[in-house]
Amino acid sequence: MQAEIISIGDELLIGQTVNTNASWLGSALAKIGIPVKWGVTIADDKQAIIDAAEQAMERSELVIMTGGLGPTKDDITKHTLCEYFETELEINHEALQRITAYFESRGRKMLDVNVQQAALPKACKVIHNFHGTACGMWFEKGKSVLVSLPGVPYEMKGMMEDFLLEAFQLKFNVSSLFHKTILLTGIGESYLADQMADWENRTALAGLSLAYLPSPGIVKLRLTSRRGEVDESLIDRFFDEMEATLPYHVFGYEKAELNAVVGELLTARKQTVGTVESCTGGGVANALVSIPGASNYFMGSFVTYSNAHKIKMVGVKQQTLDRYGAVSKETAEEMAQGGLHALGVEYCVATTGIAGPDGGTVEKPVGTVWISVATKEKVVSKQFNFGDNRERNIQMTIFAGLNLLRCVVLDIYSEKK
Amino acid sequence: MQAEIISIGDELLIGQTVNTNASWLGSALAKIGIPVKWGVTIADDKQAIIDAAEQAMERSELVIMTGGLGPTKDDITKHTLCEYFETELEINHEALQRITAYFESRGRKMLDVNVQQAALPKACKVIHNFHGTACGMWFEKGKSVLVSLPGVPYEMKGMMEDFLLEAFQLKFNVSSLFHKTILLTGIGESYLADQMADWENRTALAGLSLAYLPSPGIVKLRLTSRRGEVDESLIDRFFDEMEATLPYHVFGYEKAELNAVVGELLTARKQTVGTVESCTGGGVANALVSIPGASNYFMGSFVTYSNAHKIKMVGVKQQTLDRYGAVSKETAEEMAQGGLHALGVEYCVATTGIAGPDGGTVEKPVGTVWISVATKEKVVSKQFNFGDNRERNIQMTIFAGLNLLRCVVLDIYSEKK
Numbered sequence: 001m002q003a004e005i006i007s008i009g010d011e012l013l014i015g016q017t018v019n020t021n022a023s024w025l026g027s028a029l030a031k032i033g034i035p036v037k038w039g040v041t042i043a044d045d046k047q048a049i050i051d052a053a054e055q056a057m058e059r060s061e062l063v064i065m066t067g068g069l070g071p072t073k074d075d076i077t078k079h080t081l082c083e084y085f086e087t088e089l090e091i092n093h094e095a096l097q098r099i100t101a102y103f104e105s106r107g108r109k110m111l112d113v114n115v116q117q118a119a120l121p122k123a124c125k126v127i128h129n130f131h132g133t134a135c136g137m138w139f140e141k142g143k144s145v146l147v148s149l150p151g152v153p154y155e156m157k158g159m160m161e162d163f164l165l166e167a168f169q170l171k172f173n174v175s176s177l178f179h180k181t182i183l184l185t186g187i188g189e190s191y192l193a194d195q196m197a198d199w200e201n202r203t204a205l206a207g208l209s210l211a212y213l214p215s216p217g218i219v220k221l222r223l224t225s226r227r228g229e230v231d232e233s234l235i236d237r238f239f240d241e242m243e244a245t246l247p248y249h250v251f252g253y254e255k256a257e258l259n260a261v262v263g264e265l266l267t268a269r270k271q272t273v274g275t276v277e278s279c280t281g282g283g284v285a286n287a288l289v290s291i292p293g294a295s296n297y298f299m300g301s302f303v304t305y306s307n308a309h310k311i312k313m314v315g316v317k318q319q320t321l322d323r324y325g326a327v328s329k330e331t332a333e334e335m336a337q338g339g340l341h342a343l344g345v346e347y348c349v350a351t352t353g354i355a356g357p358d359g360g361t362v363e364k365p366v367g368t369v370w371i372s373v374a375t376k377e378k379v380v381s382k383q384f385n386f387g388d389n390r391e392r393n394i395q396m397t398i399f400a401g402l403n404l405l406r407c408v409v410l411d412i413y414s415e416k417k
Numbered sequence: 418m419q420a421e422i423i424s425i426g427d428e429l430l431i432g433q434t435v436n437t438n439a440s441w442l443g444s445a446l447a448k449i450g451i452p453v454k455w456g457v458t459i460a461d462d463k464q465a466i467i468d469a470a471e472q473a474m475e476r477s478e479l480v481i482m483t484g485g486l487g488p489t490k491d492d493i494t495k496h497t498l499c500e501y502f503e504t505e506l507e508i509n510h511e512a513l514q515r516i517t518a519y520f521e522s523r524g525r526k527m528l529d530v531n532v533q534q535a536a537l538p539k540a541c542k543v544i545h546n547f548h549g550t551a552c553g554m555w556f557e558k559g560k561s562v563l564v565s566l567p568g569v570p571y572e573m574k575g576m577m578e579d580f581l582l583e584a585f586q587l588k589f590n591v592s593s594l595f596h597k598t599i600l601l602t603g604i605g606e607s608y609l610a611d612q613m614a615d616w617e618n619r620t621a622l623a624g625l626s627l628a629y630l631p632s633p634g635i636v637k638l639r640l641t642s643r644r645g646e647v648d649e650s651l652i653d654r655f656f657d658e659m660e661a662t663l664p665y666h667v668f669g670y671e672k673a674e675l676n677a678v679v680g681e682l683l684t685a686r687k688q689t690v691g692t693v694e695s696c697t698g699g700g701v702a703n704a705l706v707s708i709p710g711a712s713n714y715f716m717g718s719f720v721t722y723s724n725a726h727k728i729k730m731v732g733v734k735q736q737t738l739d740r741y742g743a744v745s746k747e748t749a750e751e752m753a754q755g756g757l758h759a760l761g762v763e764y765c766v767a768t769t770g771i772a773g774p775d776g777g778t779v780e781k782p783v784g785t786v787w788i789s790v791a792t793k794e795k796v797v798s799k800q801f802n803f804g805d806n807r808e809r810n811i812q813m814t815i816f817a818g819l820n821l822l823r824c825v826v827l828d829i830y831s832e833k834k
Contacts (some may be wrong), residue, residue: 012443013443013451013453013454013455013456014444014447014453015439015440015453016440016444017443017448018435018436018440019435019456020435020438025433027432027433029431030431030432035431036430036431037430037459037462037465038458038465040455040456040457041439041456041458042454043454046818063523103559108473120726122650127605166557181433185534190487191525193489193490193530194528194530200490210491211428212487212742213428213434214487214569216571220433222433237435242779258666275720275824277699281699281702281703281707281718282694282702282706283703284699285698285699285722286698286703286811289698289700289811290698290807290811291698292774292807293685293772294722295722295723297721299700299722299723299725300720300721300723301718301719301720301722302717302718302719302720302730303692303701303702303717303718303719303720304709305702305706305716305717306710306716309717309760313719313759314448325781337683343726346665356709358710367522385524385525386523387519387522388522389548389571389613390707410498
């Protein structure tokens with residue numbers, strides 16, 4: 001079986017509102033084992049609603065329609081569905097009672113347009129809304145169910161959670177899907193696919209389906225099995241294998257964030273960190289601080305943007321800058337060690353790079369970055385090249401700095417990687 | 418004419434990723450006068466792609482398809498479009514050259530899957546991608562154009578802005594709307610509407626349509642006229658009036674970014690800036706550094722997160738912290754003045770606040786922030802309260818710090834505002 005979501009609203013089409021309803025519905029339905037296979041967004045337009053409903057009812061067993069149920073003139077979903085399902089409106093007394101009570105409890109006057117919200121198609125089962133005044137409607141035709149819900153996110157979500165998710169499970173007798181997602185950083189999608197080609201083939205042979213979900217600086221790999229069909233611990237074993245193969249890259253699971261992962265590690269170890277930043281201009285510090293409870297482990301930072309400030313603030317040697325340049329292993333290490341000492345912390349992350357668009361040379365093109373992490377015992381350094389987009393260079397350097405810190409804290413960094 | 422957007426990707430259907438590409442495209446197309454009337458989201462599934470393309474080409478003159486162009490196995494858009502448009506793949510030499518250069522510049526090994534990204538349908542015009550390795554494709558069939566683009570947002574947006582928006586205007590000969598947008602910060606939407614009610618009425622009488630486009634920390638007001646119908650300079654006169662009324666809040670026009678506005682002011686004046694940050698953890702510095710050419714004016718920063726580091730790094734007095742607390746006008750001013758001296762800059766911005774979720778008191782609830790800007794001649798300070806969301810508090814403090822700096826540089830700050 002498959003589900004389809006029809007989102008109604010001009011504001012979605014012209015980009016004034018991002019369609020978060022559709023993604024919430026997709027996620028909620030996936031969790032109960034109903035895969036959404038089509039999503040359609042249309043205007044408050046009669047013909048578009050009828051066309052979309054018709055196509056969806058042909059393709060999918062479950063069609064969820066949101067939007068166009070408000071009290072204003074441009075809300076035409078209810079009338080259009082009456083036409084499509086060849087039925088007519090009648091006042092639903094339970095709905096009227098609930099709407100009246102809703103207005104009374106808020107001390108607001110009920111208008112005729114609100115009474116009209118209790119007029120509902122004869123042919124539908126009414127879905128009551130305990131979060132607002134627009135009722136939902138449950139229609140059936142042939143093999144398919146069409147449910148129409150208000151577009152206000154908390155009303156729609158409330159009705160799904162109060163009643164509908166359970167009703168869908170009963171109606172469609174679904175076996176749940178089981179997903180798990182592993183998160184990697186510092187490795188490209190194609191490089192990963194190449195390196196894990198055998199692993200990927202084996203996941204397929206084991207009856208799992210694999211999806212790559214890249215976003216800037218992060219690759220998410222999702223393995224899915226139908227609950228019951230495949231042993232769930234299989235996914236764990238595949239992910240354990242990946243983690244063992246790529247410990248430098250795997251930083252977490254599900255919705256983990258790299259900065260939060262680092263924060264938890266430091267909190268658990270009662271250790272402190274500071275940064276000395278050039279090209280990231282405080283971005284690593286900002287990422288660490290954005291986590292609640294950052295004051296447990298984050299102490300402070302120097303942003304040493306100019307060469308003069310690298311010397312003055314953290315004691316980089318003029319000679320080092322002259323001989324190796326500001327973007328070099330040697331400078332990064334002096335920055336990290338200088339910061340470690342001046343801030344009195346257990347780890348200090350230093351970043352120096354050519355963010356661009358200017359400042360590149362043949363030897364050190366735009367995107368060249370050195371990152372060092374210093375502790376009392378050692379300094380670990382790594383060179384990167386992120387390409388020619390300034391914003392991306394800064395963002396990728398922040399990710400790479402956090403990840404190198406994570407690996408040094410966990411003591412899993414090896415120079416070869 | 419109408420446009421339609423087809424978004425391809427399982428991650429969109431199951432709600433792992435919110436479909437921000439579709440809303441960005443809807444908004445970008447609306448601005449050039451092309452209305453998006455349908456949006457469709459489908460899986461990486463051959464039949465779904467063919468069905469969606471077929472229906473869209475029948476309904477709409479312009480079809481934009483995003484996603485499924487990556488190098489991995491589950492990316493099947495290119496092969497499917499070959500089938501739909503009855504054509505075959507051939508290596509595009511320009512694309513291959515560009516992809517090769519892309520990998521060379523990053524010092525990364527090019528894999529066979531990457532070479533395959535240069536294999537493109539014979540029947541399409543190739544749209545080059547200067548932001549990544551997947552090319553776009555422009556197909557025509559009957560009255561309609563179908564453009565396939567990568568799903569990675571910055572690649573898709575880059576290709577739209579580099580080339581496609583202009584190409585669509587030429588191809589479809591759309592009559593442009595004339596928009597102008599004024600940008601404000603530090604003022605809420607409803608407060609602004611209240612203060613400018615008379616102004617708003619007069620814009621309507623003058624035949625202009627006004628839209629409020631709020632985003633965190635920024636309010637954008639867009640006035641629209643159809644080119645030719647209304648005197649364009651009218652919009653300028655209305656915006657001049659707003660700027661004269663609210664100089665502290667109006668920071669720019671169109672796509673201006675507050676950090677870039679500040680950077681341009683400092684560059685033009687050949688002046689320098691540094692920051693001393695507590696609750697923003699380097700976020701103000703990071704915002705300043707994210708602009709190309711930041712090294713002209715940005716020198717360095719201290720992130721003084723703990724009290725001990727406020728004392729040690731920029732010489733805040735223990736007595737000041739004891740008497741007034743870390744979040745106070747007095748501490749903010751000593752931070753700003755200490756940084757001004759230590760960094761040897763002409764302006765120093767200091768931030769200190771309770772970002773939350775913990776650390777609030779009755780007197781100083783979560784969201785209380787003090788910002789100071791010091792120069793040799795004076796220190797200007799302002800208190801804010803941004804509420805109880807940590808992420809928002811940090812982001813709003815960064816905006817407010819940049820805006821206070823802007824007003825001090827322009828010498829338009831008055832204590833009353």
